[in-house]
Amino acid sequence: MPAETKLNQFSLELLARIINAEPAPIAAACFSTVSTDSRTTRPGECFFAIAGENFDGHDYVADAFAKGAACAVVDKDIRQAGQNILKVGDAVKALGDWARWYRREMNFTVAAITGSVGKTTTRQIIYHVLGRHFRVSQSPKNFNNYIGLPLTLLAARPDDEIVVAEIGANRPGEVSYLTRVACPDIALVTNVYPVHLSGFGDLRTIAAEKLSIAEALRPDGTLIINQDCKTLAGACREKNLSFVSFGKSPASDMQVTDISHTGRESSFTINGCRLTLPLPGLANVENACAACAVCSRFGITVEDFAHALRTLPAVPMRAELLNIGNLTILNDCYNANPASMKNALDILLDLAKDSHRRPVFICGDMAELGRQSDALHVELGRMVANAKVKLLITVGALTKLTAKTARTAAQYNMHIESFDNTASLCNNLKELIKDSDIVLVKGSRSVGLEKAADALKGFFS
DSSP: TTTTOOOEEEEHHHHHHTTTOBOOOOSSEOOOOOOOOTTTTOOOOEEEOOOOSSSSSSGGHHHHHTTOSSSEEESSSSOOOTTTHHHEEOOHHHHHHHHEEEEEEHHOOOEEOOOHHHHHHHHHHHHHHTTTTSSSEESSTOOOOOTHHHHHHOOOOTTOOOEEEEEEOOSSTHHHHHHHHHHHEEEEOOOOSSSSSHOOSSSSHHHHHHHHHTTTTTOOOOEETTOOHHHHHHHHTTTTOOOOOESSSSSEEEEEEEEESSOOOOEEEEEEEEEEEOOOOOHHHHHHHHHHHHHHHTOOHHHHHHHHHTTTOTTTTSSSEEETEEEEEEEOOOOSOOHHHHHHHHHHHHHHHHHOOOOEEEOOOOOGGGGGHHHHHHHHHHHHHTOOEEEEEEEESTHHHHHHHHHHOOOOEEEEESSSSSSHHHHHHHHOOOOOOEEEEEGGGGOOHHHHHHHHHHHHO
């Protein structure tokens, strides 16, 4: 974004009215952008004091004012003499209310993405391609919740033309709320898989939740879905939702065919045009097809899309291939669920076949799977054996089930080591890994396997 872009200025009186705050500001003042982190608050910003699991923003209101904040929005009694304090019933809701108003006042188009897996990679592809033709803003990292989605919208500059946003959910109702904040022009559902089952319970509930992204579509908006997800397509038809589809199915409006892939890239055809994707795995082909469907709504041809795809950078910690000396790391440790585990294991198998090197899997627990957790960790053990993993290293209590199943299912000599936590793993990692290995590192974020990936980089660089 050009440095000279001027930010809009908003009065505190307007803000107080939109978020239903009291009392009125004590001084006539304006602010430009918002902040939820006092460490990075800049002069003239509005600080929203958000209470989280580990920190409470109300403890840092004075710090924010010391950095030059124009005002603070709070939902607790805060005394700060001589400063503009706006009291609301719920600071998180107030942030959403302000973001909803801001989104409707600005002229940018919103493309919103939800789905069980692939949201971030799909978003990065869309951003990369559209950025060649438009002024585009996107979610920082995976800002897709009650706080992140509003911040994504509010970070858009006055001359941005498109905002690409993620919408996530752990339980029913979240997508619906966030969609009402984003009011998208284009809504994409990448897929539906058994993820966050502790909050949703079953696949039909997940499909219904994801499809609630269509509830606040602009009147001329477009819903795009994965035709290959039968549960998703069926739910659309039950709801009489109009949609555009992508996928391998001949029924798709944008069909991907002739797929071939190695451990490092994939090739496929869309509408007669051959594309090369510098990301490994069948799942990333699906992500690219979804992105192509979105980009086509902005007039991007498949040929233009194919050309831009050639320079797509890797997405950190998502099937990210790292070469550290002779060691190859498949760094996919951002999060994990049964679908993404299978995708990653397929890539590991391809890499091992291509290079004839030892496939190693550092496997962390999969979180938030509810009553199906044990069964899905057992199934993961069978997937590990099918991927011909030679060394399986598990981290956490649940993956002990994975290790037990893999040992039984493997019709070959598989070496298995299990650790209670990532710290214990890192203390033993150097003795287990050879510099010629291909190592997949993957688990739910709560396991913290990025520390293992960093340790490997240190050992072999």
